[in-house]
Amino acid sequence: MGSRLTEEQAAFAAAVRDFAKRECGTREQRxxxxxxxxxxxxxxxxxxxxxxxxxxxxxxxxxGGAGGGTADACLFLEETxxxxxxxxxxxxxxxxxxxxxxxxxxxxxxxVLSGVxxxxxxxxxxxxxxxxxxVGALRxxxxxxxxxxxxxxxxxxxxxxxxCAESILLVAxxxxxxxxxxxxxxxPAGTPFVEIRGIETMRGREVNDVCLTDVRLPADSVVGEVNxxxxxxxxxxxxxxxxxxxNMLGLARRAFDDAIAYVxxxxxxxxxxxxxxxxxxxxxxLATEIECTRLLVREVALDCDAHPEKLFPREASMAKLKATxxxxxxxxxxxxxxxxxxxxxxFDMERHLRxxxxxxxxxxxxxxxxxxxxxxxxx
Numbered sequence: 222m223g224s225r226l227t228e229e230q231a232a233f234a235a236a237v238r239d240f241a242k243r244e245c246g247t248r249e250q251r252x253x254x255x256x257x258x259x260x261x262x263x264x265x266x267x268x269x270x271x272x273x274x275x276x277x278x279x280x281x282x283x284x285g286g287a288g289g290g291t292a293d294a295c296l297f298l299e300e301t302x303x304x305x306x307x308x309x310x311x312x313x314x315x316x317x318x319x320x321x322x323x324x325x326x327x328x329x330x331x332x333v334l335s336g337v338x339x340x341x342x343x344x345x346x347x348x349x350x351x352x353x354x355x356v357g358a359l360r361x362x363x364x365x366x367x368x369x370x371x372x373x374x375x376x377x378x379x380x381x382x383x384x385c386a387e388s389i390l391l392v393a394x395x396x397x398x399x400x401x402x403x404x405x406x407x408x409p410a411g412t413p414f415v416e417i418r419g420i421e422t423m424r425g426r427e428v429n430d431v432c433l434t435d436v437r438l439p440a441d442s443v444v445g446e447v448n449x450x451x452x453x454x455x456x457x458x459x460x461x462x463x464x465x466x467x468n469m470l471g472l473a474r475r476a477f478d479d480a481i482a483y484v485x486x487x488x489x490x491x492x493x494x495x496x497x498x499x500x501x502x503x504x505x506x507l508a509t510e511i512e513c514t515r516l517l518v519r520e521v522a523l524d525c526d527a528h529p530e531k532l533f534p535r536e537a538s539m540a541k542l543k544a545t546x547x548x549x550x551x552x553x554x555x556x557x558x559x560x561x562x563x564x565x566x567x568f569d570m571e572r573h574l575r576x577x578x579x580x581x582x583x584x585x586x587x588x589x590x591x592x593x594x595x596x597x598x599x600x
Contacts, residue, residue, distance in 0.1 A: 241304020
């Protein structure tokens with residue numbers, strides 16, 4: 222996002238970089254904030270980001286936001302990812318907040334969006350043990366009672382940040398039609414008979430099982446239209462895929478810079494390993510790919526801001542596919558360039574790799590993104 226940044230955006234990016242360097246610029250600081258890399262979100266630091274007014278970067282001013290656009294949110298995600306700021310709750314929050322902004326009632330928007338600006342974390346629950354890429358196969362069911370209330374039963378899995386969220390945007394089945402029978406519900410934290418169980422992963426704890434047994438929600442908990450959940454989900458794909466792309470672009474940049482710093486200093490056979498042609502060519506290829514990805518993400522974000530009513534399935538999927546696959550490649554190549562040291566916990570590269578490898582799975586796998594792109598060409 223180089224030359225096309227406005228002066229205001231450039232100043233914003235510089236401020237985020239300064240915050241990251243000051244608050245988590247050393248390995249010791251990051252370890253203290255993340256329990257040695259096991260936690261992706263630090264609530265107190267997150268509240269400080271809220272105090273700076275940054276968490277509402279792309280939310281409307283009437284709810285306390287900054288009134289910025291998709292490009293501004295992507296910039297924030299890229300810079301916090303690059304700076305390794307432990308604000309992992311933001312990405313699910315901003316994705317979910319856009320759904321409330323577009324489809325929520327005025328009361329829901331006041332409650333949820335204002336809370337986001339103050340530092341609340343949001344989560345969205347779609348995936349189930351038998352419904353991942355095929356979201357339409359979900360079986361968690363909501364039944365409306367005679368008094369208008371809803372009773373919900375089922376299980377969700379791989380739900381990022383559910384354990385630290387103030388509320389969850391739950392997608393449940395309310396009709397028999399595969400895609401036309403889904404509805405979104407506002408599920409506040411602490412709702413009775415909701416059990417959240419953490420899932421241990423190679424990156425620590427950030428995803429959860431969410432089990433719902435005879436959970437009762439009021440009639441006004443529906444977000445948008447009953448049986449309109451699928452269309453509402455599709456309307457949010459621009460933001461979801463772009464935000465994930467920006468996050469991984471920042472990670473790719475950070476892994477690249479960490480590798481560069483290492484190969485400049487590490488000597489073998491009497492000279493820095495970065496001076497060998499094999500390393501120089503690898504660096505040149507990665508640097509070029511990072512710049513291409515940066516331009517792609519930036520351009521699609523600007524298009525979304527210019528045409529907020531339009532879907533960009535091809536372009537958004539391209540951005541998500543390119544950025545996540547790039548992050549995986551850069552971290553793997555970075556580890557290779559660093560040799561055994563890249564594999565140790567003394568350096569951050571192994572941490573970068575653990576964050577990158579799953580990015581090609583969540584938010585729509587790389588295979589799904591390729592399928593979406595192919596279909597836009599009539600295939």
